[in-house]
Amino acid sequence: MSPVDLTVLNLRVPVVDAVCATACGDWLSAADLWFETFRDSSFRGLAARCGAEAALQAGLLDLAEYFYVGLRELPDIPEDLGMLRRENEPVRRARLDYFQRRLEGWRDEGGLEGASELMSLRFYREVIRRLLVMPSGGRDLAAVAPLLARAYARLGAHASLLALWRTNREGLAGTDVAPMVSRAERLFRWQSDPPLENVRRFERAHPAGPALGIALGQAEGL
Numbered sequence: 001m002s003p004v005d006l007t008v009l010n011l012r013v014p015v016v017d018a019v020c021a022t023a024c025g026d027w028l029s030a031a032d033l034w035f036e037t038f039r040d041s042s043f044r045g046l047a048a049r050c051g052a053e054a055a056l057q058a059g060l061l062d063l064a065e066y067f068y069v070g071l072r073e074l075p076d077i078p079e080d081l082g083m084l085r086r087e088n089e090p091v092r093r094a095r096l097d098y099f100q101r102r103l104e105g106w107r108d109e110g111g112l113e114g115a116s117e118l119m120s121l122r123f124y125r126e127v128i129r130r131l132l133v134m135p136s137g138g139r140d141l142a143a144v145a146p147l148l149a150r151a152y153a154r155l156g157a158h159a160s161l162l163a164l165w166r167t168n169r170e171g172l173a174g175t176d177v178a179p180m181v182s183r184a185e186r187l188f189r190w191q192s193d194p195p196l197e198n199v200r201r202f203e204r205a206h207p208a209g210p211a212l213g214i215a216l217g218q219a220e221g222l
Helices: 006-012 015-023 027-037 041-057 061-071 079-103 111-120 124-133 141-155 158-167 177-191 195-205 209-220
Strands: none
Touching (some): 015 027, 015 041, 015 195, 027 061, 027 141, 041 061, 041 079, 041 209, 079 111, 124 141, 141 177, 195 209
């Protein structure tokens, strides 16, 4: 670890919070925090790399492209990030078709069917909004709860996923949600750990871990 005072550093740029959010798989928060960190030249390469990952994981494809502008400064795009971007290319194309239909006056019917399409397009936040405002009379809990759980899991909204599991365990039985809950429980516990512990987790396990030490060393020289 660099001897840089992480507490003082985070007053200038939220790099520690961004690292911790990434280590804990809180993709929505991580994308926002790396966006703020990207403004600091000392961390631009790291923020571009991790911000693009977080944005792609959270389905924020436009924000991911913003980070990719910064990645052009790197000699090579990290392979794991390139794979994640390629995985999202069919989704990007499907979104273009979706928006074109909307421009032509098409409107989805709403409800569960519309939410399912939004989920296939990785509009996770929109899925959650739609399901939560759906009238209770037309809500099929057996269908809604798993879809809502998957959206929470993809965003890294661990507390929301665990609360849904506690209140709808029977409705989620027999689905693929249990492994997501197990992962969320572990990552949610990590969120309560001291920041330095999650920074070390990031350095040990994340592909960009070595780049953090380099960026911290540059910051120390400012």
